[in-house]
Amino acid sequence: MIQISDRVTNLSPSQTLAMSQKSAELKAQGVDVINLSVGEPDFNTPDHIKAAAEKAIEDNFTFYTPVAGYMSLRKAIADNLRQVNGVEYAPEQIVVGGGAKQALCNAVLSIVNPGDEVIIPTPAWVSYVEMVKLAEGTNVLVPAGIDQDFKITPNQLRDAITARTRLIIICSPSNPTGSVYTRDELQGLVDVLKDYPDITIIADEIYQHINFTGSFTSLGAFPEIADRVVVVNGVSKAYAMTGWRIGFIAAPMPVAKAVTKLQSQYTSNPSSVAQKAAEAAYNGPQDCVEEMRVAFERRRNLVVELAKEIPGIEVNVPQGAFYLFPKVSSYFGKKYGDRVISNDSDLAMYLLEEGHVATVAGEAFCLPGYIRLSYATSDDNIREAMRRIAEALAKLS
DSSP: OOOOOHHHHTSOOOHHHHHHHHHHHHHHTTOOOEEOOOOSOOSOOOHHHHHHHHHHHHTTOOSOOOTTOOHHHHHHHHHHIIIIIOOOOOGGGEEEESSHHHHHHHHHHHHOOTTOEEEEEESOOHHHHHHHHHTTOEEEEEEOOGGGTTOOOHHHHHHHOOTTEEEEEEESSOTTTOOOOOHHHHHHHHHHHTTOTTOEEEEEOTTTTSBSSSOOOOGGGOTTTGGGEEEEEESTTTTTOGGGOOEEEEOOHHHHHHHHHHHHHHTOSOOHHHHHHHHHHHHSOOHHHHHHHHHHHHHHHHHHHHHHTSTTOBOOOOOBTTEEOOBOGGGTTOEETTEEOOSHHHHHHHHHHTTOEEOEEGGGGTOTTBEEEEOOSOHHHHHHHHHHHHHHHHTOO
16 A cells, blocks of 8 residues: 655645646636635736746746845845835845745744744634644644734734744735734734843735735844744736746744755745746836736725625625635524534535525634635625625525
8 A cells, every 4th residue: 555644645735726726627617607715816817027038038037046036136135125114134045945844944944943832813824734734843822813803912922922833924915814013013023022031023014015004014124033034925816927926035044044054945936937926026117016906905895794694794894915714603503504603614615505605614713603705806706706695695594
């Protein structure tokens, strides 16, 4: 019998990708499904970025690159971080990977030893917990529900820290909630973390530019902890480049060196052509980023307005990203025919099969009782999806 390793057996499949797959299967059967489960912009990559990729091919940028990425790209990233976020990382502290997911996983694997504790505020992106499992670390989940706007407090953070804590992962703007920590709120967390010099901080800032607050503060901008912050970002969300697979870490030099060593042994460099496209994204005009942000804010307003009209759903107003994370536990125990809704997974499947709208259960994000809706789709799709959800929920009694 072929053996599958424990490290893979113990991992859970991505529930966001699983729901998207189920949606695609129903569509293939001729069912008109609106997919609100997928976490990617529905815009095309801007033309000047695509043109840069075409030029890269013509100019024969088709060979191996340095493991950490072209120095020209790493300089462009460092310049962008300094000019936009006010954080200082040398190009040598930038390591480019095959998307922000790989970059983040590289960092976790480079920092966490077996038994080390990793603090993860929840709800959290589905892959954080699995990455820590892969590193044989111990997940310490700190929940923050809708009553806290899905943001943990300094007291919660301090209570979660033990002598074995080595890492905390903070995502702002958040997937799955869209919550954004203010500068004052981050300062409160920093005031705790400054007392624990052995804890490294991963700041997942991939949704930085999809932000409706008018300001953004990077955890790397706080001098008290700056030498322990690993910033994760990339081009996927801000520039509608999910398929190009370019993300990066900006990290203290020991982490950057460790990540480069790790990456050299299992993927080597990310795509040479995609790197040149990313370089054009950072160095080129930024009006496309603002145009998409404005569209997402309009859609945010629309989906919140429509969700508030549905009885039994509790919503907040997300301040970034393109997700709504409504509380739906009031529907638990209700049924339609012989179908009983016992939890959020049941409800998500019911909405898919009865309402033909794909969502993701809150359980996938380590906070049951909620579902995640992605509004990275057209206004018309949002209106129709929310109509279908309302109609399906009204059938439950």
